[in-house]
Structure formats: structure tokens, C-alpha cells
Amino acid sequence: xxxxxxxxxxxxxxxxxxNPFSMLSLSNRYAAATTDGERSTFLxxxxxxxxNTNQRAVGGxxxxxxxxxxxxxxxxxxxxxxxxxxRLTAYVGILANALSLADYLRQTLTTxxxxxxxxxxPNALFLVIWYVLVGRRLYQLGCLDxxxxxxxx
Amino acid sequence: MGLGSRGPTSENTLTTSGFxxxxxxxxxxxxxxxxxxxxxxxxTAELRSMQPWSQLGGLRLTYRNGGRKRNPSSNSWxxxxxxxxxxxxxxxxxxxxxxNAETADSTYKSLxxxxxxxxxxxxxxxxxxxxxxxxxxxxxxxxxxxMLFQRNRLIGLLDFWGLEVPMxxxxxxxxxxPLHCAQKSQSRPYGDRSxxxxxxxxxxxxxx
Numbered sequence: 461x462x463x464x465x466x467x468x469x470x471x472x473x474x475x476x477x478x479n480p481f482s483m484l485s486l487s488n489r490y491a492a493a494t495t496d497g498e499r500s501t502f503l504x505x506x507x508x509x510x511x512n513t514n515q516r517a518v519g520g521x522x523x524x525x526x527x528x529x530x531x532x533x534x535x536x537x538x539x540x541x542x543x544x545x546x547r548l549t550a551y552v553g554i555l556a557n558a559l560s561l562a563d564y565l566r567q568t569l570t571t572x573x574x575x576x577x578x579x580x581x582p583n584a585l586f587l588v589i590w591y592v593l594v595g596r597r598l599y600q601l602g603c604l605d606x607x608x609x610x611x612x613x
Numbered sequence: 614m615g616l617g618s619r620g621p622t623s624e625n626t627l628t629t630s631g632f633x634x635x636x637x638x639x640x641x642x643x644x645x646x647x648x649x650x651x652x653x654x655x656x657t658a659e660l661r662s663m664q665p666w667s668q669l670g671g672l673r674l675t676y677r678n679g680g681r682k683r684n685p686s687s688n689s690w691x692x693x694x695x696x697x698x699x700x701x702x703x704x705x706x707x708x709x710x711x712x713n714a715e716t717a718d719s720t721y722k723s724l725x726x727x728x729x730x731x732x733x734x735x736x737x738x739x740x741x742x743x744x745x746x747x748x749x750x751x752x753x754x755x756x757x758x759x760m761l762f763q764r765n766r767l768i769g770l771l772d773f774w775g776l777e778v779p780m781x782x783x784x785x786x787x788x789x790x791p792l793h794c795a796q797k798s799q800s801r802p803y804g805d806r807s808x809x810x811x812x813x814x815x816x817x818x819x820x821x
Contacts, residue, residue, distance in 0.1 A: 463788070464785075464788070464789060467784065467785060467788060468785065471781040471782075471784070471785065474777065474781060475778065475781070478773070478774050478777065478778075480769070480770045480773035480774065480775040480778075481770075483758060483762065483769070483773055484762050484766060484769065484770065486759070487758070487759040487762035487763055487769070488762075488763075490759045491759070491763050502759075503755050503756060503759075506755035506758060506759060507755045510755060510758065513773075513774070528781065528784070531788070532788075535788050584739060584743045587739055588736045588739050588740050588743075591732045591733065591735045591736035591739065591787070592732070592733065592736045594729075594732045594787060594788075595728075595729045595730070595731070595732030595733035595735075595736065595787065596729065596733075597729070598725050598726070598728040598729030598732060598787070599725070599726055599729035599730070599733075600729075601725045601729075602722045602723070602724075602725030602726035602728075602729060603722070603726075604722075
């Protein structure tokens with residue numbers, strides 16, 4: 461319940477602060493602007509939208525993504541104690557979401573691109589693996605009909 | 614007045630019901646101790662096959678006890694018109710319960726499949742985003758962003774974390790089922806699930 465609340469809150473914050481369609485609309489209006497004054501107005505509005513996203517890529521701290529990572533960590537730890545999901549799925553989930561949270565720490569400590577890649581790339585890889593494992597298991601549970609399921613490691 | 618005076622049928626029915634109940638309880642204890650998936654599967658099958666029969670036994674008892682009235686003059690049990698109605702009401706109730714169980718089963722299975730599909734979609738979207746951001750890096754300034762949107766809207770939306778909107782919606786769909794499932798397997802003992810958990814939610818042994 462806590463994980464779901466965090467996830468919903470995080471996604472709400474993310475959707476409220478990241479709106480690519482506003483940027484697209486501003487871009488169209490910027491292209492249609494005829495005077496320098498109009499262009500500078502749209503540039504300022506675009507800058508405000510970009511700053512509002514607060515993404516890590518632009519040096520910000522997006523609370524939405526942070527909460528989603530915390531939710532993922534809670535879900536993975538619940539999976540670890542459950543019999544319905546394998547330990548591998550739980551550990552991959554914990555690793556992926558912990559790396560995602562570690563990236564926030566990395567951001568405050570260093571701006572090195574190599575360190576960033578060393579954190580972000582495994583994070584993305586483990587996240588993809590986690591989603592695949594969870595998806596596969598859920599599909600198996602959906603197909604369960606009085607037959608043995610394959611062993612979960 | 615003992616049970617035997619109500620006729621041999623009621624006694625047989627009571628015996629059958631009791632036997633089913635004892636067998637059922639024994640199976641639960643045995644499977645709980647065994648804790649194997651095969652045992653749980655047998656239990657599931659047995660539950661499905663025996664529960665209606667147990668209800669049928671209960672129905673016959675109701676029919677004998679409630680459907681007949683005792684005649685004080687002859688000190689015997691006589692059938693009344695309400696007996697047939699009680700019998701059919703019981704049958705209808707039993708058939709509805711079986712139908713509801715089947716509907717719940719298919720609904721929960723569909724939910725699991727939906728969650729699984731959502732998780733796989735999130736995986737594909739995450740991979741697409743990583744590849745997209747690698748080949749089309751994000752611009753640094755606002756004017757560059759505007760130029761990117763004018764040049765290629767799709768790439769612009771992708772670079773501006775546009776894929777994360779459907780990704781998070783799918784994320785919620787995919788984690789709600791594992792959470793529900795994991796929570797159930799944590800909070801309930803095995804024997805409690807016969808009436809509370811839909812058939813798709815059986816605790817699955819990890820077999821490690």
C-alpha cells in the first residue's frame with residue numbers, strides 16, 4: 461500500500477512537471493512568431509518548462525522519479541519475502557531501484573560523465589531485466605491452471 | 614429423537630458430508646505439512662470437486678430438517694410443498710456459487726495477464742528510451758529544443774521524456790498485481806485461502 465501510494469504520488473508529480481506537449485506547442489508558436497519580442501517571450505516560457513521538469517539530465521532533482529524508485533525498492537523487498545516471485549526477480553529489482561536512488565547521490569557528489577554512465581547504464585539494464593522477469597512471472601500466474609509452474613530461482 | 618428416525622437417506626447424507634469434511638480437513642493439513650506445489654494443485658482440484666458435493670450434502674440435510682414437518686399425531690416426518698422450493702433454492706445457490714467462482718477465476722487470470730503484458734511493455738519502452746537518448750542526445754538550450762521539435766516532433770517528444778508517460782501508467786498496472794499477490798501470500802496461512810483467494814492467487818512454492 462505504501463509502495464503503491466509512493467508510486468502514484470511520484471507519477472502524479474512527474475506528469476505534472478513533465479509535459480512534452482507544452483514544449484511542442486511552445487516550439488510551434490516560437491516558429492510562427494514574427495517579432496523578436498514574441499520569440500524571447502516563448503524562449504522564457506520554454507526555459508521555465510525545462511526548469512520545471514527538474515530532471516537529472518538538466519541537473520535537477522525530480523521528486524516524482526525519486527518516489528517511483530522508492531516504490532520500486534519497496535515492491536522488490538516485498539517480492540523477496542513472498543513465495544510467488546523468485547529470489548532472482550526480487551534481487552534484480554532491489555539492485556535496479558537502489559542504483560536509481562544511488563544516481564541521486566552520485567549527482568550530488570560528482571558530475572563526471574564516466575561515473576554517471578557506470579551508474580545509469582546498469583540501472584537501465586537491471587530495470588529492463590526486472591520488468592521482463594516480473595512480466596514473465598505474471599503471465600505464468602495468469603496461465604496457471606492445475607499444472608506445474610517452472611521453478612523460480 | 615435420533616437422526617436415524619428421519620430415515621436412512623438423511624443419515625447417509627450426514628455421513629457423506631462429514632466424511633467429505635474430514636477428508637478435506639485431512640488434505641489441508643497434509644498439504645500444509647507437505648507444502649509442495651503438487652499438493653496444492655491436488656488440493657485445488659479436490660476443493661473444486663468436493664465443495665459442491667459438501668454443499669449438496671448440506672442441502673439434503675436442510676431438505677430433511679427444514680423441508681419436512683413433524684406430524685405430532687403419528688410422530689413421523691411428512692414432506693411439505695416448501696421442501697421442493699428449499700431444494701431448488703439450494704440447487705440454484707450452489708450453481709450460482711460455481712458460476713461466480715468460474716467468473717472470478719477468469720477475471721483474475723486476465724488481470725495477471727494484463728499485469729504481465731504491462732510489465733513487458735514497460736521493458737520495451739525503457740529499452741526504446743535508452744536507445745533513443747543514446748542516438749539522439751538531448752539538446753542543451755531552449756532554442757535547441759525548439760529547433761529539435763520543429764525538425765522532428767517524434768524525436769523531440771522522445772527526448773523530452775515523452776515515453777515515460779505511458780511507461781509509468783504501465784508501471785502502475787504491472788506493480789499492482791505483484792503487490793496484491795505478494796501481500797496475500799505473506800499475510801495468509803495456506804489453509805485460509807479456500808474461500809478468500811481466487812484460484813489464480815494460490816501461493817506458489819518456490820521449489821528451491
